[in-house]
Structures are given as structure tokens and as C-alpha cells.
Amino acid sequence: MVRMGDVWDRTTDVLSGRGRTLAGIAALAIFLPGVVRTAYSLYVGKDTPATALLGGLIAIIASLAAVWCQLTLIALSTDPATTEPQAGAVGRARLLPTIGVGLLIGIVFGLFLLPIFIALVGAGWSPEAMQAGQMPTLSSGQAGFIGLYGLLYAILALWVAARLALWTAVMVNERLGIGAIRRSFALTRGITWRIIGVFVLYLVVLGISFSAARAVTGVVFGLILGIGAKATVGFLAAVAGGAVAAAFSTVAAVFTAQLYVATRVGPAASAGTPFDV
Template identity: 45%
Template sequence: MVKMGTVWDRTVEVLNGRTGMIAPIALLGMVVPSVIRDGYVAFSTPGTISFALVGSVLAIGTLVAMLWSQLAIVAIATDPATDAASARRQAGARVLSSLGITVLITLVAVLLVIPPVIVLMSSSGTIPYVGFSAAGSAMLRTAPSQGRAAQFAILYFSVFTLIAIWIGARLALLNAVILNERRGVGAIRRSFQLTKGLTWRIIGVLILFAIVMLVSTWAAQSVTGIIFRLALGAKGIATATFLSGVVATIVTTVFTALAAVFTAQLYVAVREKLPQE
């Protein structure tokens, strides 16, 4: 049986021995792109076509860079024989697969969010019933009052959140599978196989990790935000906000890199449990 304590101990060992390799990749793939994106948003004029286009390109570039860095860190943490150059090459070869799967999962999530939104809009008279499919029209006609629509939306999103947490736990090894087993969409099924019997333990780790990360990020951003605002004055609020955001990005990057190492070690611990396909 895989013990999370043992996985954590191995994670610490990797960090103690390979932080010098991991840190530059995290800086290049997570911190720098995020700072460039946030800096553009903070100091550019919104509401223009160029702002939207450049912002979209930077957002996509940041996502690709973050996926690449996570894959590279997983490569470093999975195999002690992997050096930084090899990890970067492996990540580069698999980043498009990771991006495609990420987009697919995001699209599915967005589609699942649409039904309660439609019900809420229809109950408030924001959208007409005309133009929907028969099933959609029937759903809208039976959406009784705005109060009942809100209750439906709350219940829907509550169930959706619980299911999303469960699925997130089952996909915890997704990047490790994409990288090490060279799989595409099949990596989703493989991750589900590898995490069988570990779901609740992974959920516990995810919740604890999320709480610590959010509290640490909020504290760092709040404290540095106050300091920067006092130092820069009323005219430097935008700059102070941006700089405190940079600090928050650095803190988030530390936790993201830690999560990548942990999932890599979890993958190492469980990959022999099921036969390779």
C-alpha cells in the first residue's frame, strides 16, 4: 500500500538534492511568463483590440510555459539519472499533448457549467426561449421562478464542485503519465487506473495543500502590498499592486513546483501496481 508519508519523505529528498535543477526551470517557465502577462495587464490600456489580442497571446504563452515547466520538473523528480537538459527536452516533446488534454478537460468543464447558467438567465428573463433545442426549451419552460432556479444552481454547483474534486484527485498523475508513458488522451484513463484506491488520501493531500498555499499566498501578497503602498504612495498604487502580485506569483510557483515533485514521486510509488498497457 502506498503511504503518503513515504511519498512526502521522498519528495523532500528530491528537493534537497535537485532544487538547483528545479529552481531555474520554475523561474523560466512559471515566474517570468506570469510576471510579463500581469505586467502587461497592469500597465496597458484595457478595452482595445490590441489589448485583447496581446493579452490572449500572453495568456496562452503563459499556460504553455507553465505546462512545460511542470513536465520538466516531473522528469527531474521521476528519474535520478535525468539532468536538466534532458528534462527540458522531454518536456518540450510532450508539452503539446499536455496542452491538448488541458484544453479538452477545460472545455468539458465549461460545458458542464452552462446548464445552471441558462436556467438562471431564463428565470430572470435575460434570454428568450426561442432558438434552443427541444430539450433545452423544455428545461427553460419548466424553470419555475428565479428563487427555485437559484436553488437549482446552488445544488448543481455544489455537486459539480464535489465531482470536480474527485476527478482532480483521479487526474493527479496526469502529467507524470503524459511525460513518462508518452500517452495522449489515454493518459486520462491511465491516471484513473493508477490512482484507484488512493482517491481519498489524494483528496486529503489536495485540500491540505490548497489551504496552505492559499493562506501563504494571501499573507505574502497582503503584507508586501501594504509595504509597497507605503513606500510608493498614493500615485504608485498600480505599481504596488503589481509588485505584490509578483511576490504572490513567486509563492505560488514554489507550491506548484512542490506539487509537481510530489506527484512525480507518487507516480513512481504506484506505477508498478498496474501492468503497463
């Protein structure tokens, strides 16, 4: 039986032993690109097609770096014998397959949201109306449908997300593509509700820490720099939030790796070679 307490203990062991290396990778591949993206958005903006195009390119590069970072951190955290260059190579080798499977998962999640969008369009919603601040007028039936469907969707999405908790670890450690989805479902069988509990706790702590970091930094630098430095204060607050997000992303990657190790040696284990890229 997989015990989350044991997984967390192994997570803290990895963070203690390899924390500096993991933090360095996260700083370069998650935090720094995020800072550049925020600075560009605040100080350059998207006033022309050229600046908008460059902003989009920066966003894509930052997203690719973040995915590579997660894969690399998982590789480093799964096997203590793995070196940093080896983990980086695994991250590069599994980057495109991971993006492909991730897009497929996102499309499926999006398709199940279509009934809500159809109901909103039927009530007069449109992107132009939303930009103008105009909210659609919903009938009682439409509001009830959207509320009930949204609740069921949230519950189902949380359950599916828990069953998919290990798909990235599978992508790193086993030569699988779409099969990583089925493999993750197999590995998480019997521990779904425990994973959901970890998810909820993680999101609550992340949300509180992220908001607090941004709020405190914004207040402090707002008082120091004054009302005329609104953009700079916003940038510094975003940097503080980015640091918190990078730290939590590192912890999540290590925890995912250790949960994969714990489930892989259990009843759900199957033939698969770690880092078989």
C-alpha cells in the same frame, strides 16, 4: 499500499537534491512570464485592439511556458538519472499532446456546468448585465437547483480531479494520449480519498500563503511609496504572489512525480517505459 507520508518524504528528498535546478526552471518558465504578463496588464492595458492582441499573445506564451515547465519538472523529479536537457526535451515533446488532453478535460468539466448557466440565463443573467453589476433575480426553485447542483458538481469534480491527479505524469513518462486519463484512474484506484486530503491541504496552504504574500507586500510598499503609486504597489504585490505560486507549483510537480513512481511500482503498474517520447 501507497503512503502519503512516504511520498512526501521522497518529495522533500528530491527538493533537497535538485531544488536549485527545479527552482531555476520554475523562475524562468512560470515566475518571469507571470511578471511580464502582470506588468503589461497594469502599465500598458488593453486600450486598443493592438495592445489587447499583444496582451492575449503574452498570456498564451505564459500559459505554454507554464505547461512546459510542469512537464519538465515532473521529468526531472521522476528519475534521478534524468538530466536537465533531457527533461526539457521531454517537456517539449509532450507539450502539444498534454495541451490537447488538457483541453478535452476542461471541455468535459465545462459541459457539466451548462445546467447552471442555463438556469442563470433563464433568470435573466447575461454577460452585459454582469458587467453592469446587475444580479439575476432567482426564484426559490432556481436558487435551490443551482445550489444543490453546484454542491454535487463540486464534490464530483473534486473526486474526478483526484483520479486525474497523475495524468500529466503519465503523459511525461508513457507514450499515451487520451489513454493517460484511463491510466491515471487505474493508478489512483484505492488512494482517492488520500489524494483529496492532499488536494484540500495544498489549496488551503497555497491560498493562505498567496494572500498573505500579496497583502503584506501591498501594505509595506503602500506605506513606503504612498497612495500615488497604486499601480506599482499592485505590481509588487502581484510579483510576491507570483513567487509563492511558482514555489508551490514546483512542489506540486515533484509530489506528482513521486506519487506516480509510488503507484507505478504497485498493483496498478503496467508496461510503460519512463520518458518514452
